[in-house]
Amino acid sequence: GNSVTQMEGPVTLSEEAFLTINCTYTATGYPSLFWYVQYPGEGLQLLLKATKADDKGSNKGFEATYRKETTSFHLEKGSVQVSDSAVYFCALRDVFNFGNEKLTFGTGTRLTIIP
Amino acid sequence: GAGVSQSPSNKVTEKGKDVELRCDPISGHTALYWYRQSLGQGLEFLIYFQGNSAPDKSGLPSDRFSAERTGGSVSTLTIQRTQQEDSAVYLCASSLGAGGFQETQYFGPGTRLLVL
Numbered sequence: 001g002n003s004v005t006q007m008e009g010p011v012t013l014s015e016e017a018f019l020t021i022n023c024t025y026t027a028t029g030y031p032s033l034f035w036y037v038q039y040p041g042e043g044l045q046l047l048l049k050a051t052k053a054d055d056k057g058s059n060k061g062f063e064a065t066y067r068k069e070t071t072s073f074h075l076e077k078g079s080v081q082v083s084d085s086a087v088y089f090c091a092l093r094d095v096f097n098f099g100n101e102k103l104t105f106g107t108g109t110r111l112t113i114i115p
Numbered sequence: 116g117a118g119v120s121q122s123p124s125n126k127v128t129e130k131g132k133d134v135e136l137r138c139d140p141i142s143g144h145t146a147l148y149w150y151r152q153s154l155g156q157g158l159e160f161l162i163y164f165q166g167n168s169a170p171d172k173s174g175l176p177s178d179r180f181s182a183e184r185t186g187g188s189v190s191t192l193t194i195q196r197t198q199q200e201d202s203a204v205y206l207c208a209s210s211l212g213a214g215g216f217q218e219t220q221y222f223g224p225g226t227r228l229l230v231l
Contacts, residue, residue, distance in 0.1 A: 036222075044206065044222040051174060089158060093218075101146060101210075104222060105158035 140209030
């Protein structure tokens with residue numbers, strides 16, 4: 001079956017530090033990959049996505065590249081801000097398994113940025 | 116435009132009572148999903164609707180859980196005879212359609228359920 005493994009948290013960084021949150025996946029088909037973010041007191045929001053190998057998703061200074069050879073979709077940001085403090089979820093959807101439209105999520109990584 | 120809305124935002128109930136949770140998807144979205152977010156289990160899929168049909172109910176944890184969708188729009192998740200382990204945040208999401216590479220799921224704010 002499908003599964004997502006992501007870096008255990010919590011992660012605490014200083015402002016302007018470089019961020020990497022690791023995510024690897026197992027899928028029976030050829031999945032689309034997503035990063036969702038949950039800011040304190042808010043709902044899940046799509047941060048970025050990639051639908052095929054070597055695609056790079058990007059948004060708000062965050063990037064992630066779909067690496068089929070390593071089954072990975074690591075999230076990176078060059079210089080984090082206090083406002084990036086949130087819980088980040090890696091997820092996949094198996095697009096070729098018709099009728100199986102669900103997202104499979106990782107456990108989430110809590111990120112705290114200190115000034 | 117309006118996003119996915121859910122009601123109530125918070126619900127406290129006593130063990131053994133039934134509860135109904137409501138989801139209003141984004142207008143025009145034909146696919147609707149329910150997930151559950153709990154401390155012990157993370158984010159889990161419950162059920163998926165395409166129109167009023169539910170092709171995938173595989174995530175419903177027991178027969179105490181049921182869901183319906185009417186008119187291809189509003190959905191209700193019902194939990195009968197609630198147990199303390201049902202305490203969680205119940206999230207609803209919708210997407211424009213199903214299948215294909217570009218179908219992004221948009222999430223509502225969730226209903227926080229506490230069973231005493």
